[in-house]
Amino acid sequence: MPQPIDITLAAHRLTRRYGTGLAVAELDLELKRGEVLGLLGPNGAGKSTTMQMLTGNLAPSSGSIAVCGIDLLEQPKRAKARIGYLPETPPLYRELNVDEFLAFCARLHRIPRTALAQAVQQAKARCGLADMGRRLIAHLSKGYQQRVGIAQAILHQPDVVILDEPTVGLDPNQIRDIRALIRELSANHSVILSTHILPEVEAVCDRVHIMHHGRIVFSDSIEGLRRSQQTEILLLGFARPPTLESFIAMTGASAAQRRDNGLFQVPCAPDSALAQTITQAAARNDWGLTQMTPEHTSLEDVFAALTRTEQNTEAAA
């Protein structure tokens, strides 16, 4: 049975100014139930500022935020009850042990006394903290502190979980665990996570927004992203290379370029017959085809292209 479309978080024309600088500019964002949204961008792109606004830690200069239809700025208490937030630095009281800390957080979120122990148990189990209850937070490793931070964010079963760079500073095993946890969370919660690590987005997100200079410069589903990635570049090597002009004339690949190392590069849609045309032309003209390698445009390239053009236009301005 298809789930009804249920918007858990909607931000409209969200803007934040610092003095004269714009940290976030007219950002629109929508999150559906069960969706994992990746907020991607270089450092200083406005990801953290956006998340601080979405969680009510920072008042936007203009714009509106609604959590499950409740306006965050007008009814902060009701709206915040539906949000779980892990900031960049996990907000942990180092002098408390894990159980005490989580019990405190549960009370902050008004979890009834009778349900408190179970909520804490459940959050600990989900974050792999089952045996850590009596440990002082100050004595935990960075990875476990991060888990406590996440446990704190999901403790009260919020509709929206907002995680600011949840895997930063963790070792590869811990990163894998946290990613699995995020995937698991998406069954019951909507998740927004910010990162500047591209494979992370591919690993866990359904949708991605790329931010740069406070604006969303790219927004698509992960499938859309993969599709755009499938625009391949073919790298061609020839024993007796033709000139670029004659290559273009023979194959009709008008966008072909010659690289410094002598290889030809040709953009090529995955289902086009261009590869066939090239091999035939190479055989006919005795170019001696030595290499034909497809080169994927990776997410890195998309990202670099988007953020670099912005920089260029800015430098030009």
Add this chain to the structure above:
Amino acid sequence: MIATLAWKEFRSLFASPLAWVILAVIQLVMALVFFWYLSQYFEIMPRIQQLANPPGVTEIVVGGSFYFAAILLQVAVALLSMRLLSDEYRNRTISLLLSAPISSAEIALGKFCGLMLFLLIPVGLLTLMSASLALGGVVDWGLIGANLLALVLLLAVYSALGLLISSLTAHPLLAGFGTFMALVLLMLLNILATDPNATSNYLSPLSHFEILAKGLIDTSNLSFLVILTVTLLVLASKILDRRRMQG
């Protein structure tokens, strides 16, 4: 909610050795002071007996000790209040409170109550010492009650001021120093006033404490301390709100 925050604050205070050291030192000093006032009383007792209306043991020993506590606890409040919010800013734990469904006023009030809860320990011990006078003589319970009330209200002003100053900076030491200096200044307004009716004397919470501690419980002095406390707490919660605006 306020109780939750207050209890957490109370627990956190005891996590640092500072709180234990403060408690121990204050108790030691207060016991010495109490004993000193007691011996003073015995020394002057033969002489003051000839007065028409001699001051009792409660007035001299309890009154003196509570006044001394009012001065001494300024240091404790400065040291204990400096971390209330500054530490939260510095360790970025404040976002836990700001993203929870609680208001800034609740945060301020919770922190304030936590500190007050702690301060009630030395005050309680001092009250017990005063009550122990009953073992060897007749004490004026009303006067002890007045001193207790006056000291608690005075400490409420101190704590609210400390919380406010702590809300202004992410540097606990700066907050502690600021609070201490502000408290010293308020104390000097009272001590240096030549005319007890001067405005500067009126502005010092200590002058209102003195009147209340004499047993003159009147609305004007009570409300001065209460209103001052409430005002400082409201200011602190406004500062917390403003941090959301400024980031």
